[in-house]
Amino acid sequence: GEDVEQSLFLSVREGDSSVINCTYTDSSSTYLYWYKQEPGAGLQLLTYIFSNMDMKQDQRLTVLLNKKDKHLSLRIADTQTGDSAIYFCAESGGGQAGTALIFGKGTTLSVSS
Amino acid sequence: GAVVSQHPSRVICKSGTSVKIECRSLDFQATTMFWYRQFPKKSLMLMATSNEGSKATYEQGVEKDKFLINHASLTLSTLTVTSAHPEDSSFYICSARGGPGGYYEQYFGPGTRLTVT
Numbered sequence: 001g002e003d004v005e006q007s008l009f010l011s012v013r014e015g016d017s018s019v020i021n022c023t024y025t026d027s028s029s030t031y032l033y034w035y036k037q038e039p040g041a042g043l044q045l046l047t048y049i050f051s052n053m054d055m056k057q058d059q060r061l062t063v064l065l066n067k068k069d070k071h072l073s074l075r076i077a078d079t080q081t082g083d084s085a086i087y088f089c090a091e092s093g094g095g096q097a098g099t100a101l102i103f104g105k106g107t108t109l110s111v112s113s
Numbered sequence: 114g115a116v117v118s119q120h121p122s123r124v125i126c127k128s129g130t131s132v133k134i135e136c137r138s139l140d141f142q143a144t145t146m147f148w149y150r151q152f153p154k155k156s157l158m159l160m161a162t163s164n165e166g167s168k169a170t171y172e173q174g175v176e177k178d179k180f181l182i183n184h185a186s187l188t189l190s191t192l193t194v195t196s197a198h199p200e201d202s203s204f205y206i207c208s209a210r211g212g213p214g215g216y217y218e219q220y221f222g223p224g225t226r227l228t229v230t
Contacts, residue, residue, distance in 0.1 A: 004156075033219075035221070040224075040226070041223055041224065042117075042119070042206050042221040042222050042223040042224045043157075043206065043208075043221035044221070045218060045219070045220060045221070048218070088156065088157070099162075100147050100159045100162055101147075101157075101159075101208075101219060102159075103156040103157045104156060105155060105156040106156060
């Protein structure tokens with residue numbers, strides 16, 4: 001079945017770059033997403049990338065997609081303490097955008113000052 | 114951006130009672146809403162897909178008679194946990210498809226923490 005894998009923890013110092021990695025198995029996924037979840041809150045859509053793109057940049061966020069290896073990464077430049085949260089990678093199930101998403105278990109990012 | 118609200122944010126109920134959770138898209142129309150359940154330190158598990166005006170589609174293993182979903186309008190979907198048991202205690206999150214990004218974006222509500230005693 002479809003599966004999304006992420007490393008569980010990442011610790012960085014304030015001001016450094018953070019790179020969160022994700023692998024997925026469904027090669028027909030059309031859209032891949034990054035969500036942020038702060039403690040006790042819902043999920044905030046950070047960005048998404050269409051499968052025919054290799055890279056997408058939005059301010060401090062850079063998403064890289066290697067479709068051949070089914071690898072997705074999220075880079076956060078100049079990481080701040082406010083970036084501490086759980087980051088979820090998700091793919092659109094069945095390769096159809098707008099369908100329910102399949103999530104990884106989330107990567108807990110801890111930023112120390 | 115698109116805003117999705119959930120009510121209540123926290124609820125504590127006794128075992129055997131029913132609890133209704135509302136999910137609203139505040140500034141856009143959502144033809145499809147999704148209900149997820151999140152266990153501690155786990156990812157989100159899709160429970161059901163709710164389309165306005167039709168019956169919800171439940172994922173395998175989710176009891177439709179226990180988790181009643183009603184998508185009454187383009188801005189409101191409700192999840193009712195019937196005859197709740199302590200094992201139903203969880204964080205329930207809804208999402209709505211649509212918003213400024215249109216068909217390809219899903220916006221999530223803030224979640225409802227359910228505790229069954």
